[in-house]
Amino acid sequence: MSKQGKVWLVGAGPGDVGLFTIKGKDILAKAEVVVYDSLVGDGVLTMVPENAEKINVGKRAGHHTMKQENINKVLLEKAQEGKRVVRLKGGDPFLFGRGGEELELLCEHKIPYEVVPGVTSCIAVPAYNGIPVTHRDFCSSVHVITGHKRAGERYNIDFEALVRTKGTLVFLMGITAMEDICKGLLEAGMDPETPAAVLQQGTIAGQKRVVATVNTLKQASNAAKIQTPAIIVVGQVCQVADTFGWYEKLPLAGYKVLVTRPKELVSGMAKKLREQGAEVLELPAIGVKPVEDRTNLSRVFEKLDTYQWIAFTSPSGVRIFFELLMEAGKDIRALGQIKIAAIGRGTEKALKKHNLYPDLMPEVFDGASLGEKMAKECEQGAKILLARAAIGNKEVIEELAKREDLIVDDVAIYDTFYEDQDLIDEKGQFERGKIDCAVFTSASTVKGFVAATEGLDYTKVLAACIGKQTQEEALRYGMKTAVAKEASIDSLVELVIKLKGQISGSY
Numbered sequence: 001m002s003k004q005g006k007v008w009l010v011g012a013g014p015g016d017v018g019l020f021t022i023k024g025k026d027i028l029a030k031a032e033v034v035v036y037d038s039l040v041g042d043g044v045l046t047m048v049p050e051n052a053e054k055i056n057v058g059k060r061a062g063h064h065t066m067k068q069e070n071i072n073k074v075l076l077e078k079a080q081e082g083k084r085v086v087r088l089k090g091g092d093p094f095l096f097g098r099g100g101e102e103l104e105l106l107c108e109h110k111i112p113y114e115v116v117p118g119v120t121s122c123i124a125v126p127a128y129n130g131i132p133v134t135h136r137d138f139c140s141s142v143h144v145i146t147g148h149k150r151a152g153e154r155y156n157i158d159f160e161a162l163v164r165t166k167g168t169l170v171f172l173m174g175i176t177a178m179e180d181i182c183k184g185l186l187e188a189g190m191d192p193e194t195p196a197a198v199l200q201q202g203t204i205a206g207q208k209r210v211v212a213t214v215n216t217l218k219q220a221s222n223a224a225k226i227q228t229p230a231i232i233v234v235g236q237v238c239q240v241a242d243t244f245g246w247y248e249k250l251p252l253a254g255y256k257v258l259v260t261r262p263k264e265l266v267s268g269m270a271k272k273l274r275e276q277g278a279e280v281l282e283l284p285a286i287g288v289k290p291v292e293d294r295t296n297l298s299r300v301f302e303k304l305d306t307y308q309w310i311a312f313t314s315p316s317g318v319r320i321f322f323e324l325l326m327e328a329g330k331d332i333r334a335l336g337q338i339k340i341a342a343i344g345r346g347t348e349k350a351l352k353k354h355n356l357y358p359d360l361m362p363e364v365f366d367g368a369s370l371g372e373k374m375a376k377e378c379e380q381g382a383k384i385l386l387a388r389a390a391i392g393n394k395e396v397i398e399e400l401a402k403r404e405d406l407i408v409d410d411v412a413i414y415d416t417f418y419e420d421q422d423l424i425d426e427k428g429q430f431e432r433g434k435i436d437c438a439v440f441t442s443a444s445t446v447k448g449f450v451a452a453t454e455g456l457d458y459t460k461v462l463a464a465c466i467g468k469q470t471q472e473e474a475l476r477y478g479m480k481t482a483v484a485k486e487a488s489i490d491s492l493v494e495l496v497i498k499l500k501g502q503i504s505g506s507y
Helices: 022-029 068-080 099-108 121-128 159-165 178-187 217-224 236-244 268-275 295-302 315-327 345-352 367-377 395-400 426-431 443-452 468-475 489-500
Strands: 006-011 033-036 053-056 084-089 113-116 142-146 168-172 195-200 208-213 230-234 256-262 279-290 309-312 339-342 383-389 407-418 437-440 462-465 480-483
Touching (some): 006 022, 006 068, 006 099, 022 084, 022 113, 033 068, 068 084, 068 099, 084 099, 099 113, 121 195, 121 230, 142 159, 178 217, 195 217, 195 236, 208 217, 208 236, 256 268, 256 443, 268 489, 279 315, 279 426, 309 315, 309 345, 309 367, 315 383, 315 407, 339 345, 339 367, 367 395, 383 395, 407 443, 437 468, 437 489, 443 468, 462 468, 468 480, 480 489
Parallel strands (some): 006 113, 033 053, 033 084, 142 168, 256 279, 256 437, 309 383, 383 407, 437 462, 462 480
Antiparallel strands (some): 168 230, 195 208, 195 230, 279 407
């Protein structure tokens, strides 16, 4: 029997990756085919499995990469191939998402499916702009209307009925028809002074709000140069937007930050930046994998009891060392009385996961400082195991070499390679000024970023760097740079907040 395929219609939410549902994330992680819309947020797209087949069907109002009937066929065909197919849709699949149409063909061919609802923009975007769509002092109902109409046709909207509800009206996909919508409401008897708002790119860095009246909304929107996607909200609740607005008060609201990191590491940096209001595009710039030739490492594992010190220069080094130690049939007891040196807080945190605490950590978190501190504090004739990347910098070794009595085994335990992806055009976003800042936590992540954005004019990149070595690498490509006071996540976040308040140029 052939493998049975299945389709999941998954709502990706309005843009902010934090509004993507837990179930949606779990389903997406297991996808073999992902059919996605243009309105799916960048943060959600970074979660698409690397080995999944990716099919972009466009689906932005008035601009479709693929016609709806063809999308329906793609879902059917991929499911008939026995694949796990995720149809990833902006917002919610069933709210003007044509999810019902996509299910019809699946039902006809008895293809199993599930629907994972998504946070819809008609509620979330007003909420991010301080507009409660219902409020007991103003209204007791909310109505969601599509503002999109086929070319050459009249609106099939009963404006008089909408006006009689005295409720909040939310028009999706109605920016190009804003003038007709407002005119229809006014002709149906709505008070011209009724508050109205147009909300641009809600929940992400491009969020922008214009509050006016039904009579003046089009003029105010034009003056503010509102861009799509945007929604229109009409009703008394719009008058509290400036009072209840909260997103724009966050330190990094309206700021889009690219965070580069090793693929295997969960980024605490991204989490902290999002807490401050930033839209974070989290892309792995480098990957790490255990070295293939482990001859030297096997010899080291057999004589661990001969070392007085082991030094780790990255969280990845800690993780892979203990993975390989377990593969060799050994556990933490093999370390015996070895003292441990760590380059910084991230490495210290990785060690604590194994219930280990470093005996030595430099005040400045870089290779030179680690080597210098070890050279000062290691006992006479100490034997040191330096477990790190095959392309580790020379500064640790150079500092340790100043002590001729020290014996250092520099052992490569993992290789570093550069990552690439085909869903997010970070090069194009930098060129269009859509990304405000890039955060780099090592010189390797700078190199990985450059490898993934070949041809970019790097003078357009503002780089927030964790330390001097990272800054030096960024400067090699002409980036504008700034360095954190300390080599820590919190200090980098503080630096990004500072950069947001400064004008591009000298830092």
